[in-house]
Amino acid sequence: MKLHIQNKFTKELPADATIENYPRQVENAAFSYVEPIKPLKPVLIHASIEVANSIGISQEDINAIEFLNVFSGNTIYPETKPFALCYAGHQFGNWAGQLGDGRAINLTEVVHENKTYTLQLKGAGPTPYSRTADGFAVLRSSIREYLCAEAMYYLGVPTTRSLSLMLSGDQVVRDVLYNGNPAYERGAIVCRIAPSFIRFGSFEMFASRTDIVNLRLLADFTIKEHFPLIKQEGVNKYLAFFKEVTQSTLEMIVDWQRVGFVHGVMNTDNMSIHGITIDYGPYGWLEDYDSGWTPNTTDSQNKRYRFGNQPEIALWNLYQLANALYPLIEDAKALEAILDEYSVMYEKQYLLMMQNKLGLQEKRDNDLSLVEQLTQLLEKAETDMTIFFRNLGAIKKEESTITAFEKIKIAFYNENGLEDILLSEWHNWLEKYCVRIQKELITDDERKVKMNLVNPKYVLRNYISQLSIDAAEKEDYSLLIELVEMLKNPYDEQPKYEKWFAKRPDWARNKVGCSMLSCSS
Numbered sequence: 387m388k389l390h391i392q393n394k395f396t397k398e399l400p401a402d403a404t405i406e407n408y409p410r411q412v413e414n415a416a417f418s419y420v421e422p423i424k425p426l427k428p429v430l431i432h433a434s435i436e437v438a439n440s441i442g443i444s445q446e447d448i449n450a451i452e453f454l455n456v457f458s459g460n461t462i463y464p465e466t467k468p469f470a471l472c473y474a475g476h477q478f479g480n481w482a483g484q485l486g487d488g489r490a491i492n493l494t495e496v497v498h499e500n501k502t503y504t505l506q507l508k509g510a511g512p513t514p515y516s517r518t519a520d521g522f523a524v525l526r527s528s529i530r531e532y533l534c535a536e537a538m539y540y541l542g543v544p545t546t547r548s549l550s551l552m553l554s555g556d557q558v559v560r561d562v563l564y565n566g567n568p569a570y571e572r573g574a575i576v577c578r579i580a581p582s583f584i585r586f587g588s589f590e591m592f593a594s595r596t597d598i599v600n601l602r603l604l605a606d607f608t609i610k611e612h613f614p615l616i617k618q619e620g621v622n623k624y625l626a627f628f629k630e631v632t633q634s635t636l637e638m639i640v641d642w643q644r645v646g647f648v649h650g651v652m653n654t655d656n657m658s659i660h661g662i663t664i665d666y667g668p669y670g671w672l673e674d675y676d677s678g679w680t681p682n683t684t685d686s687q688n689k690r691y692r693f694g695n696q697p698e699i700a701l702w703n704l705y706q707l708a709n710a711l712y713p714l715i716e717d718a719k720a721l722e723a724i725l726d727e728y729s730v731m732y733e734k735q736y737l738l739m740m741q742n743k744l745g746l747q748e749k750r751d752n753d754l755s756l757v758e759q760l761t762q763l764l765e766k767a768e769t770d771m772t773i774f775f776r777n778l779g780a781i782k783k784e785e786s787t788i789t790a791f792e793k794i795k796i797a798f799y800n801e802n803g804l805e806d807i808l809l810s811e812w813h814n815w816l817e818k819y820c821v822r823i824q825k826e827l828i829t830d831d832e833r834k835v836k837m838n839l840v841n842p843k844y845v846l847r848n849y850i851s852q853l854s855i856d857a858a859e860k861e862d863y864s865l866l867i868e869l870v871e872m873l874k875n876p877y878d879e880q881p882k883y884e885k886w887f888a889k890r891p892d893w894a895r896n897k898v899g900c901s902m903l904s905c906s907s
């Protein structure tokens with residue numbers, strides 16, 4: 387395995403002066419050098435050949451013992467020096483101080499075809515940022531991270547990617563529901579990649595300590611390395627950077643809302659400055675369309691990170707980033723203008739995204755009301771989001787509302803028991819929808835093709851990933867492999883996977899891992 391190594395982050399930013407690995411406050415530093423713990427008996431469960439190729443690793447490399455050793459943390463690749471990032475953050479709306487990579491260890495940066503990637507192990511042991519936790523990860527949460535990042539990538543949602551999933555061979559103790567029932571679980575390690583793992587919280591860390599020298603160093607480094615199109619100087623450079631982060635974050639959120647993804651822990655330390663989805667913890671996918679839903683049991687009281695609140699929370703997080711960058715900019719009005727623009731742009735881009743989901747190419751003034759009526763209706767009875775939008779594409783311009791309803795009916799959990807009032811509301815909406823699509827210049831078939839590009843047929847349904855976890859716990863990885871393959875073409879019909887185009891079964895309704903997850907991972 388020949389990797390084109392680059393160690394710019396560690397070369398250009400200040401390192402923690404302390405070498406020993408114990409939990410502590412780390413000041414005047416962007417990172418700490420730390421080595422992974424050698425796993426007892428690493429076993430490769432899965433590697434993504436596409437991700438491997440993208441950083442210059444071949445199938446032959448994957449098959450070699452060096453791959454297993456390097457990406458389980460057993461050996462350190464030549465001329466690299468692993469490190470953990472120091473960052474802070476707001477958790478659930480409250481300032482949490484220093485957090486940092488508590489169980490993530492960056493191996494190195496790799497350059498391939500003029501692109502830079504940071505390779506990071508998750509679950510390879512403690513760091514100075516582990517606080518009271520152990521730095522390890524269990525198989526179930528590692529599968530969830532591994533699968534979801536790849537699912538998001540193929541859905542076209544900006545995300546980190548997964549290179550490899552391994553068992554460490556070690557046992558890890560977890561109390562899944564935090565209810566006094568700790569148990570041993572199998573430890574696992576994911577190697578994930580991203581341009582960098584710099585977060586909003588990386589800037590908050592220095593700003594909170596009024597360490598302006600390092601704040602500027604980090605901002606300058608980030609812009610030079612990752613935002614090469616920013617050519618402005620001085621204050622305008624930082625403003626341009628903030629604007630870019632705002633826009634890419636907005637685009638990511640619109641995509642989340644399009645596919646029904648709920649992140650679950652949108653703390654500022656889990657927000658990438660690249661506008662990519664990172665840190666797949668207690669996330670979930672909307673099965674029945676419910677803007678109030680969050681999978682995260684830790685957030686079940688306030689539901690701060692519920693589906694419908696994600697756009698607002700992203701903005702709240704951007705305010706925190708603006709505050710952190712303020713010492714470099716000292717122009718509140720200019721920052722506010724960018725933040726105000728977010729809300730305006732979000733409305734616009736959300737509408738555009740929903741118009742696309744509805745197959746409306748010819749934009750009309752009344753489309754917003756059609757969309758709003760629809761989302762209200764979707765909330766009134768349990769309705770599967772993915773099936774609904776996918777099947778909506780089959781409706782034809784000249785069809786009766788009765789035929790149209792037959793096509794979407796399967797999306798309702800209580801298909802044959804909808805109340806009369808609701809039924810008539812649906813017929814009203816479908817009538818308006820049919821009238822509306824008659825104004826479209828393209829044919830029914832053309833519209834369906836376009837809709838199928840934005841309304842996925844296959845997403846990582848909560849119960850499906852749980853089934854793959856249950857099997858993997860018994861050392862049966864066949865479903866996991868099947869899901870990886872299925873999720874590579876989420877917009878294609880793929881008849882052989884038709885059984886996964888199905889509503890959540892009843893057994894999964896209130897099952898841990900399906901409809902609810904804790905942060906324990």
Ligand code: AMP
Pocket residue numbers: 485486487488489490515516517519520521522523651653656665667905907
């Ligand atoms: P999260 O919200 O899951 O991204 O984690 C919040 C903070 O807790 C981050 O600083 C993590 O690195 C840290 N953390 C989470 N789980 C562990 C663990 N098992 N060991 C050490 N640190 C952890």
Ligand code: MG
Pocket residue numbers: 655656665
């Ligand atoms: Mg995190």
